[in-house]
Amino acid sequence: MANIPDDLHYSKDHEWVRVDGNVAIVGITDYAQDSLGDVVYVELPKVGDDFAANESFGSVESVKAVSEVFSPVSGEVVGINETLADTPEKVNQDPYGEGWMIRVQMSNPGEVDSMLTAAEYEDFTKAEKE
């Protein structure tokens, strides 16, 4: 059973967002890391890059496959998790903590309201598995 913390917002592309004032911290969910398998490479944007909501900001690679990751919110990247360059396995080990990917200064903080709640995301992943 995948871990789905109550205090986060979720996307249908399996990203999570933790809101910290006007900053969104973005990563991929436990369900996503488990489906991907061993993460061996994470490609992240540069600080200062701008993304629209649902635009691809990078990629996560397992041994077998490449998956794009999408920013659930619009805004400017104000921080990236540089430790993932040498320890991409943190995405598997601690997807909601040390495996975070980017911090985005939100240009439209209302966008998180249209994301899924933990309960909605749980239903979504169950439906996707079936």
Added chain:
Amino acid sequence: MVDFGGWDMPVQYPAGTIEEHLRTRKHAGLFDVSHMGEIDVQGADAIALVNYLVSNDVAKLVDGQAQYSALTTPKGTVVDDLLVYRFSEDHLLLVVNAGTTEKDWDWITSHRKDGAAQLKNVSAEYCQLALQGPDAVGILQKLTDLPLADIRYYHFTEGQVDGVPAIISRTGYTGEDGFEVYAAADKAEQIWNKLLDAGNYGSDTGVLPCGLAARNTLRLEAGLALYGHEIDENTTLLEANLGWICKLNKSDFIGRDALARQKEIGVRRRLVGFEVTERGIARDEQDVVINAERVGRVTSGSPAPYLKKNIGMAYVPSEVASEGQEIQIDVRGRLVGAQIVKTPFYKRQK
């Protein structure tokens, strides 16, 4: 699970691809490769028929020996790669790829002369389990009275595994020592479970069941071609560095003249191995770039879990196909540096 040539197959088991790969290198991995096709050839001219269809020399085989070979087109390109097993002078078994079994069957039967060898597609009758890695011999020995140490590499014997009649072949697709066991299809589960038990599945040093992803990374580290990637009907054996299975001086075979001509004038492109030297992972189908010019294509690209490098194989023009040559790979629009290296990337200590 993914569809693979019409078979539902696991990409990985719960341990994950990296652990499956490393366990096979250090201890043992078990692969269910029952999807592979088997074509039985019997009759007085079995050897003559097959020898006309394949590039390696079937006449050199003795009873109980297996040989890597290829079915070739008149252009010297590859219908399929396969193993040829010789049971006796009038009985061979061809083990072919799953996705090409039907095509191979049509190809082979269309070249059979009237009244010649009897062919039978026996793919559905066999399961095939591959036990690979340094501990393979010790594990399999627990389930058979046959002295496995006496079976030499690329030889096989018929006997019993856990009381089930089986063909035990010292072959594999991982770069490790190991065995491929063929038995009646309905015995697959029994032998699979017994091999896991005998291999101490569950312990940190025990056997692990391995999926398609580990099978691919293991064969890539070992520099082995995969049909549909390194070889197909558009690549000749010589381009694919498989000249060692082209026996141009044996009796005539389909594609011999084309291969002899190509050997004389030289190939225009060649399959090489490369290591990525910058951050990034090369993947299948990406372009190879030298001096801003697209000169070739990656046939297989992946992280190599044991070597802890990102490696691949690619076709490049012959004039640049030399060790040390710097190349770039177009990784989804980003040019990533790489260098041509010797293959196999990994070679086990003997």
